[in-house]
Amino acid sequence: MKKVSVETLKPGVKLAKPVINDSGMIIIGEGTVLSDVHIERLHNMSINTVFIEGTAGPAKSKDELLAELDARFKKTGEEPYMPILKRILREQIEGMSV
Secondary structure (H helix, E strand, O other): OEEHHHHHHHOOOEEEEEOOOOOOEEEEEOOOOOOOHHHHHHOOOOOOOOEOOOOOOOOOHHHHHHHHHHHHHOOOOOOOOHHHHHHHHHHHHHHHOO
């Protein structure tokens, strides 16, 4: 589940939580697959964010993450297990879909 701006919504995403107005009334139910009409309705009601299904992606690109990994392990060359740990982390980052 991730929280996203209504401005970035696209038809076909599925709500992970119901959208509730200030009075506590459910506007659009949990599990609803959003259409253009739903998204327009959210705009008209000044709803700013909603929770949709899926996981939040990383805030940084793979290249940035790999550069940070190299920087963090720069001074660990003498430690016997650090190259192994670095390799495992590199493989994990490279396998991420962004």
